[in-house]
Amino acid sequence: MNNQIYILYHGSFGELVTGHLAMSELADRIVGLYDLKVASVSLDDPESDMPEDIxxxxxxxxxVLGILPKAGDLVPIIASRTGAKAVIWPIEDPNLIPEGRYTIEDELNKNGIHVEFPEPLCTLDTSENEIVNTFAVHFGMPKFELRVNAKNMIIEEVKVIRDTPCGTASKIGPKIVGMSCKDMKSLEDKVMQMHDNECVAYMGPDRPIMQQAGRLLADAIKEGLV
Structure with a gap:
């Protein structure tokens, strides 16, 4: 099913994922891209703050990628006007969690629009929603197949089965070709370091989202060993 995709984005995370998806196998399904720079929305009349050029x-x-918290009230309006049947709204930074998240979620559901808030986006695996699943087949929780030389335990080939939406998996995969997996702890540490150099997710003691994403990537590489 070739579901049509509209992307609302803002900031470094939004730009990173949007840029990667626009160059991916899903590029021909993207019908619109818009940098939603709105910083605040009227609670009484959110439609009055809808950008005229959208x-x-x-x-x-x-x-919905990286928009500012107070812009969230525009999402149900945009979703309804575009006829969207599902919304993926990842949480990569706790500072960008939409204000009134549960009210927004209720409004979307009331309009028959399914919504998910994966934290982070690369935890997306499978969904009860068919439209979300058609996206998650291509992008979400990373998945690899690795071919390893049985004699010297050198990684000879890496195939990315499912990329991360930001493209980190497809960037790091080729870099581990030629590395040894004899010492898995050492390999995992190298993968985590490479990941941290690419990832723009939030990292703090209260919510180490970047670390969580790095762990997902390292575990996926370990699981891909054949």
Missing amino acids: PLFECDLLL
Whole structure:
């Protein structure tokens, strides 16, 4: 099913994921991209703060990436006007969690629009929603297949089965070709370091999202050993 995708984005995370998806195998399904720079929205009349230049193309899936917390009230309006049937709204930074998240979620559900808030986006695996699943087949929790030389335990080939939405998996995969997996702890440490150099997710003692994403990547590489 070739579901049409509309992307609302803002900031470094939004730009990173949008740029990667726009160059991916899903590029021909993207019907619209819009940098939603709105910083605040009227609680009484959110529609009055809708940008005049926003193109509202019909879509099946709305991706919401890195928009500012107070802009969240525009999402149900945009989702309804574009005919979106599902929304993926990842949490990569606790400072960007939408204000009134549960009210927004209720409003979307009331309009028959499924919404998910994966934290982070690379935890997305499978969903009860078919439209979300058609995206998650291509992007989400990383998955690899690795071919290893049985004699010297050198990684000879890495195939990315499912990329991370930001492209970190496909960037790091080729870099571990030629590395040894005899000492898995050493390999995992190298992968985590490479990941941290690429990832723009939040990292703090209260919510170590970057570390969580790095662990997912390292575990996926370990699971991909054949």
